[in-house]
Amino acid sequence: MDKIVIIGNGISGVTAARHIRKNSDNEILIISAETEHFFSRTALMYVYMGHMRFQDIKPYEDWFWEKNRIDLKFDRVEDIKTDVKELVMKSGSSITYDKLILAVGSKPNKFGWPGQDLLGVQGLYSFQDVESIEENSKNAKRAVIVGGGLIGVELAEMMLYRGIAVTFLVRESKFWGNVLPEQEGQLISKHIKKHHVDLRFNTELDEIIADENGRAKAVKTKDGEIIDCQIVGLTAGVSPNVAFLKNTNIEIERGIKINKFLETNIEDVYAIGDCAQFDQGVNGRRNIEQVWYTGRIMGETVAQTVTGNKLAYNPGPWFNSAKFFDIEYQTYGWVFANMQEEEADFYWEHPKGEICIHVVWDKDTGLFKGLNVFGIRMRHDLFDKWLRDGAGVDEVMANLSTANFDPEFYSHYEKEIVDQFNKETGRNVELKSKKWWRNLIGS
Amino acid sequence: MVIFLIGLAIFTTTPFLGNVKMTEAIMIESLNEQELINLEVPLKEQLVDKEFSTTYGFSRAFIAIYNAKNDELKANEEWSMVMWTKPGTVALNLSRASNDGVVTQNKWLFFFLTFGLGIIGPLFYIIVDLKLKGPPGIKNDGIYHDRATNRGWIGVLTGVWLVTFYILLYFHPYIMSDAISLTDPVKGLFKEGAMASQWFLYGLLYCISMLVMGVRMYIKYRHNKYQIVRTTSVLFFQVIFAFLLVEILPLFGLPGRDLKNAMPLDYTFLYKYNIQELLEAGQFGMFLIIWGFVLSIIVVPTLVYFYGKRWYCSWVCGCGGLAETLGDPYRQLSNKKMWAWKLERWLIHGVLVFAAILTVFVGIHTFTSLNGVNDGEGISTIIGISAFDVRDWYGFMVGAVFAGVIGTGFYPIFGNRTWCRFGCPLAAYMGLVQRFKSRFRITTNGGQCISCGNCSTYCEQGIDVRAYAQKGQNIVRSSCVGCGVCSAVCPRGVLKLENGPEAGRFGNEGPIVLGNDGFQLNQ
Ligand SMILES: Cc1cc2nc3c(=O)[nH]c(=O)nc-3n(C[C@H](O)[C@H](O)[C@H](O)COP(=O)(O)OP(=O)(O)OC[C@H]3O[C@@H](n4cnc5c(N)ncnc54)[C@H](O)[C@@H]3O)c2cc1C
Ligand code: SF4
Ligand code: SF4
Numbered sequence: 001m002d003k004i005v006i007i008g009n010g011i012s013g014v015t016a017a018r019h020i021r022k023n024s025d026n027e028i029l030i031i032s033a034e035t036e037h038f039f040s041r042t043a044l045m046y047v048y049m050g051h052m053r054f055q056d057i058k059p060y061e062d063w064f065w066e067k068n069r070i071d072l073k074f075d076r077v078e079d080i081k082t083d084v085k086e087l088v089m090k091s092g093s094s095i096t097y098d099k100l101i102l103a104v105g106s107k108p109n110k111f112g113w114p115g116q117d118l119l120g121v122q123g124l125y126s127f128q129d130v131e132s133i134e135e136n137s138k139n140a141k142r143a144v145i146v147g148g149g150l151i152g153v154e155l156a157e158m159m160l161y162r163g164i165a166v167t168f169l170v171r172e173s174k175f176w177g178n179v180l181p182e183q184e185g186q187l188i189s190k191h192i193k194k195h196h197v198d199l200r201f202n203t204e205l206d207e208i209i210a211d212e213n214g215r216a217k218a219v220k221t222k223d224g225e226i227i228d229c230q231i232v233g234l235t236a237g238v239s240p241n242v243a244f245l246k247n248t249n250i251e252i253e254r255g256i257k258i259n260k261f262l263e264t265n266i267e268d269v270y271a272i273g274d275c276a277q278f279d280q281g282v283n284g285r286r287n288i289e290q291v292w293y294t295g296r297i298m299g300e301t302v303a304q305t306v307t308g309n310k311l312a313y314n315p316g317p318w319f320n321s322a323k324f325f326d327i328e329y330q331t332y333g334w335v336f337a338n339m340q341e342e343e344a345d346f347y348w349e350h351p352k353g354e355i356c357i358h359v360v361w362d363k364d365t366g367l368f369k370g371l372n373v374f375g376i377r378m379r380h381d382l383f384d385k386w387l388r389d390g391a392g393v394d395e396v397m398a399n400l401s402t403a404n405f406d407p408e409f410y411s412h413y414e415k416e417i418v419d420q421f422n423k424e425t426g427r428n429v430e431l432k433s434k435k436w437w438r439n440l441i442g443s
Numbered sequence: 444m445v446i447f448l449i450g451l452a453i454f455t456t457t458p459f460l461g462n463v464k465m466t467e468a469i470m471i472e473s474l475n476e477q478e479l480i481n482l483e484v485p486l487k488e489q490l491v492d493k494e495f496s497t498t499y500g501f502s503r504a505f506i507a508i509y510n511a512k513n514d515e516l517k518a519n520e521e522w523s524m525v526m527w528t529k530p531g532t533v534a535l536n537l538s539r540a541s542n543d544g545v546v547t548q549n550k551w552l553f554f555f556l557t558f559g560l561g562i563i564g565p566l567f568y569i570i571v572d573l574k575l576k577g578p579p580g581i582k583n584d585g586i587y588h589d590r591a592t593n594r595g596w597i598g599v600l601t602g603v604w605l606v607t608f609y610i611l612l613y614f615h616p617y618i619m620s621d622a623i624s625l626t627d628p629v630k631g632l633f634k635e636g637a638m639a640s641q642w643f644l645y646g647l648l649y650c651i652s653m654l655v656m657g658v659r660m661y662i663k664y665r666h667n668k669y670q671i672v673r674t675t676s677v678l679f680f681q682v683i684f685a686f687l688l689v690e691i692l693p694l695f696g697l698p699g700r701d702l703k704n705a706m707p708l709d710y711t712f713l714y715k716y717n718i719q720e721l722l723e724a725g726q727f728g729m730f731l732i733i734w735g736f737v738l739s740i741i742v743v744p745t746l747v748y749f750y751g752k753r754w755y756c757s758w759v760c761g762c763g764g765l766a767e768t769l770g771d772p773y774r775q776l777s778n779k780k781m782w783a784w785k786l787e788r789w790l791i792h793g794v795l796v797f798a799a800i801l802t803v804f805v806g807i808h809t810f811t812s813l814n815g816v817n818d819g820e821g822i823s824t825i826i827g828i829s830a831f832d833v834r835d836w837y838g839f840m841v842g843a844v845f846a847g848v849i850g851t852g853f854y855p856i857f858g859n860r861t862w863c864r865f866g867c868p869l870a871a872y873m874g875l876v877q878r879f880k881s882r883f884r885i886t887t888n889g890g891q892c893i894s895c896g897n898c899s900t901y902c903e904q905g906i907d908v909r910a911y912a913q914k915g916q917n918i919v920r921s922s923c924v925g926c927g928v929c930s931a932v933c934p935r936g937v938l939k940l941e942n943g944p945e946a947g948r949f950g951n952e953g954p955i956v957l958g959n960d961g962f963q964l965n966q
Contacts, residue, residue: 011894022954029724034728043895050588052775052900059894061781160586194578292893297959304961321891323934326580326666330891332935377936380889384957405888405939407930409668 012273013103015299115208147236333370447564751883753925770859777858874921
């Protein structure tokens with residue numbers, strides 16, 4: 001029986017622990033310095049906004065861990081002595097391991113801006129960040145948020161809920177510009193403005209200005225404009241949380257270097273989730289993946305390896321989702337911000353401008369490559385199958401009604417979408433629809 | 444809000460605004476023969492022409508006299524003279540007839556001051572949300588920061604008010620005599636000069652609460668058509684079937700019945716008086732009897748098979764209707780813990796068994812007595828237990844305390860579906876069908892769940908939806924009433940209420956969630 005120690009109780013570490021327990025009787029210990037129990041990081045905003053209490057974002061009840069013989073330790077790992085397989089803890093104690101899984105997550109990026117460590121300047125990542133934002137928002141009138149991505153929008157929503165005005169500085173010319181194509185970027189930008197966010201494109205932070213108490217009181221942009229504010233939110237992406245590993249033998253670049261078996265350069269030490277950096281991207285993906293789902297998949301995978309069934313990381317077709325204020329977003333396969341050479345695409349937008357769909361396929365072969373949808377829900381399993389089986393774009397378009405995952409009675413737009421698709425592409429797709437009585441009994 | 448509070452305050456003070464003076468004429472008119480013989484003398488001595496400033500004072504005095512007389516009769520074993528009507532009921536009738544306070548003199552005015560203000564106030568409050576809360580979408584902001592909806596003091600106070608209201612309504616209606624008289628003019632709209640009973644007051648209040656809070660639902664979920672359609676349906680069935688038809692049918696000499704109320708939720712269906720009355724009502728009555736059986740034995744399970752129990756619980760049912768409108772702000776308060784689920788299974792199936800026993804007892808009694816066994820008294824005692832006792836226990840414990848006081852009174856504490864989740868025998872019955880033989884499920888969308896917990900938090904039935912969704916499993920649970928709110932609040936589009944083939948109903952069965960190709964385990 002091995003003693004398997006996992007550093008980090010986020011989605012990747014916890015998934016690994018659960019699956020190790022499923023497969024084996026090994027001793028399992030999870031260490032975290034953030035909170036005693038696993039919580040859903042993606043739901044932090046809802047706690048601040050009063051949708052839920054902290055206890056509601058814990059996916060498992062507190063008795064779960066003991067019942068499944070997963071030991072927990074609330075402490076910080078300061079150093080790892082890989083030669084003697086020992087962890088040095090902040091509390092002064094030390095812990096030995098047979099196998100070690102690093103699932104230590106990320107940290108918000110700070111790009112060396114003057115004033116980035118002032119009071120009132122913070123990111124949104126950890127439980128502690130939410131506590132401090134609670135503190136910082138007490139007397140705040142305006143917040144400046146730097147970096148237009150998903151976490152930035154969530155932070156903006158949070159601020160507005162407390163009646164704090166928001167100025168949003170985005171370096172690119174459109175929202176989430178490195179991920180979303182032009183049209184979607186515009187649609188979301190419009191929606192964000194509708195919520196009274198002062199959204200500034202092509203604007204970069206130059207420095208944060210302090211008051212006499214070392215608190216942020218304003219920011220200065222690269223254009224020299226000064227914006228008074230009491231909170232500065234730094235949400236320009238995240239990077240692997242690896243500073244504490246600098247003096248260990250474990251190889252670090254931007255993240256913890258691993259091969260496709262999630263193994264580091266040191267035997268019996270693995271890395272998964274946000275903190276991991278593959279020596280080369282797997283299945284055409286980036287070599288650092290910082291989303292919930294990839295953390296989960298890596299956790300499932302590493303659990304096999306450490307319990308004797310060596311398995312390579314092999315994620316299926318890419319998918320992701322998010323919500324921008326009131327608009328939900330889902331994506332399946334790859335839709336890049338800029339179309340690739342060999343790609344063709346089709347974009348449809350509802351006249352009210354809050355629903356759209358963007359389909360991409362291979363110009364020559366008609367192979368379906370990916371889809372973005374806003375304001376419509378789509379079936380993951382169906383797109384997964386299409387992408388895996390190499391379905392053509394015509395097949396996808398013809399079956400859009402089946403792929404729709406919106407609640408019952410919602411308005412459907414597949415007809416309009418396919419009509420416009422045929423008109424614009426000269427293709428001839430016939431939408432397959434259900435008989436009314438089949439709708440009635442839902443078969 | 445202020446307007447609402449004024450209306451509420453006036454409503455709450457009505458019990459103190461009475462002015463009761465029973466004249467001899469009223470006494471003679473209101474009491475039946477037996478009661479008159481028993482009570483005329485002591486009443487004349489102690490009550491007639493005496494003034495009371497509240498109906499409560501009057502009724503207490505009356506009940507004391509009534510009970511004393513009854514005790515005396517029982518002690519003397521004069522069984523034929525003992526009065527079996529509940530003294531509270533008689534007291535209510537007398538105080539209704541003798542009340543001459545401000546309220547009863549100005550019924551329309553007070554009706555406006557209570558009901559009117561109580562409607563206008565909240566409507567204002569709700570309609571400004573259209574602007575205040577911004578564009579359509581899920582707006583659960585601050586629910587756990589609001590003392591009305593996080594079990595804070597406002598919630599507790601609301602609960603106390605509701606519980607008091609229910610206790611008075613069920614057990615001491617005479618205290619509310621003035622409030623009941625407010626609704627006389629409305630009752631009068633159906634039948635000239637008719638007097639409202641406490642159940643009329645309750646029914647009216649029920650419908651109005653549902654309508655006003657229904658408007659709130661329309662606004663809150665204006666982006667979600669499932670919610671809009673469902674709310675419309677539930678309002679329709681409450682107002683038309685449970686309220687208007689019940690009032691209107693008697694005008695045509697037909698029995699006023701709620702056609703949608705199915706056994707065993709409607710536990711009085713097989714009671715002798717009910718069946719007798721229906722039998723006497725000719726064809727329409729016969730239709731109601733047959734409909735009662737067909738509804739419970741054929742219609743209910745068939746529809747549950749095709750659509751899940753939601754077709755009843757959150758589309759038709761009155762209890763569900765109140766929970767989905769008035770109760771919607773409290774839905775997050777239902778307990779999601781494992782122990783609550785265990786308790787739920789014990790309690791609700793316990794009530795189902797209890798209700799089944801009741802049905803058998805009462806059924807045998809009614810059937811035998813209508814067939815003339817024991818001189819038409821029927822068999823009322825089976826294995827030494829009296830059908831009347833079972834009836835009374837059930838009526839008290841389940842009908843009044845569980846469904847009313849705890850079920851609705853504790854909305855702000857335990858959430859809005861306590862009765863539906865822990866107590867309703869019809870829900871238990873449909874739940875068994877839904878769990879084991881139905882096409883309904885909540886589909887989980889592959890691997891998209893981020894374990895955020897919104898679905899579990901806002902499930903009024905306390906189902907830990909996330910526990911299934913994060914594993915890629917579908918939600919197939921007997922208690923799900925298909926309100927669709929888990930699906931509405933999910934920020935990642937993970938949940939969809941669907942009917943479909945039974946095969947594959949449970950979704951992902953393996954440990955690995957969609958998105959990981961490293962495994963062949965699931966195939
Ligand atoms: C606000 C926000 C919203 C997000 N929304 C989405 C979304 O909608 N969809 C999506 O796919 N992704 C989303 N993400 C990203 C997603 O949450 C992360 O990718 C995921 O949580 C990473 O999980 P992890 O297990 O790798 O690391 P983490 O969850 O970061 O866990 C690492 C843990 O290790 C602990 N730790 C680190 N070092 C030490 C040490 N030395 N000693 C002890 N403990 C240590 C940390 O304190 C932390 O608790 C969001 C992230 C944030 C911040
Ligand atoms: S599981 Fe969903 S649909 Fe069912 S009762 Fe709970 S919230 Fe409503
Ligand atoms: S609300 Fe949606 S994303 Fe959140 S836990 Fe439930 S199913 Fe998962």
